[in-house]
Amino acid sequence: MKSTVYPLTILAGLLASTKANPLPVPVDTSLKECGNQWYSPSSYTCRVGADSNALCPVVNGEAMEDCNGACYTPYRYNCSGTTLVENPRKTSGTFTLTASNPDQPFDGEPIQAAGMHFWVGGHAATYCPSNVGSICTSFPNDTTLIGNGYMSIYWQKDGSMAFTQAHSSQQYNLSYYGGGITYEGGGYFGPNGEDLITCPVTPEGSNTTAWKLFARLSGVGFPSSCVGLYVVVHDQNITAGAWQYT
Missing domain, CATH: 2.80.10 (Trefoil (Acidic Fibroblast Growth Factor, subunit A))
Known part of the structure; x- marks a missing residue:
């Protein structure tokens, strides 16, 4: 299974975010608010920026970064402006x-x-x-x-x-x-x-x-x-x- 870049549109669907305004208070008081949805800080992080309030998952204990609608790990990718690019591969040493x-x-x-x-x-x-x-x-x-x-x-x-x-x-x-x-x-x-x-x-x-x-x-x-x-x-x-x- 290859490491995955997570499109935020898919994540939003998976999270079944609510469109209600204001957002109803959840029963689980550990949840945090990110835009128009609630999330668990142990599983996601809220990235605030050009993509509004974007949820990116926590993978291997580390929150993924957001690059213009895609969640990524800096161990493999970097965000050049609004473009997600692969880091250079090590070929010597x-x-x-x-x-x-x-x-x-x-x-x-x-x-x-x-x-x-x-x-x-x-x-x-x-x-x-x-x-x-x-x-x-x-x-x-x-x-x-x-x-x-x-x-x-x-x-x-x-x-x-x-x-x-x-x-x-x-x-x-x-x-x-x-x-x-x-x-x-x-x-x-x-x-x-x-x-x-x-x-x-x-x-x-x-x-x-x-x-x-x-x-x-x-x-x-x-x-x-x-x-x-x-x-x-x-x-x-x-x-x-x-x-x-x-």
Whole structure:
């Protein structure tokens, strides 16, 4: 499922706004007024501007912006005057990723590589052979660095974001090969621009729950325990985060 830009005309219909003047007071006192309709602040925000009073949804804990009748996330788009345009895509350099969902305790946590998959928070699983000497200590080792062909990323059939073992091109349950769509100073999305989601799982050999990263691939369903999030791109000026990730 690709990330959606929400036309305000459709949102207005979905919200079943009332045309009464003045607006009747709702039974639910937590609702707020936006023009000629009531809305829940936990689900929508009222954008006041050229589009009058426009409701934009709250997605992944963050209110979407309004651009001349379309709601959008700045992680993917920007508003140029009254025109919605895609942010420039990142085509070079290395970067790290962090999770963003202000409603969740993992907000701001790094995206880490471990067990051939990617996780929200925790630590990177790395390896450096003893015979290479002190070079092992020159790496951050707990920083998952992406870009410049540094890591071979692919997406499994269940939507999992995965990577291949170093010096190997073998993928398991392959759906798409290659990393996600990356925006300069913006967000990181699935292989076709899909939104990302994280699900609580218990890794093999572990007794604790961890948040595994997935893309909302077409035809793939997720349990209600999963949580949507934005993944934020941070440019880095280092060329290697570890000897290899495992």
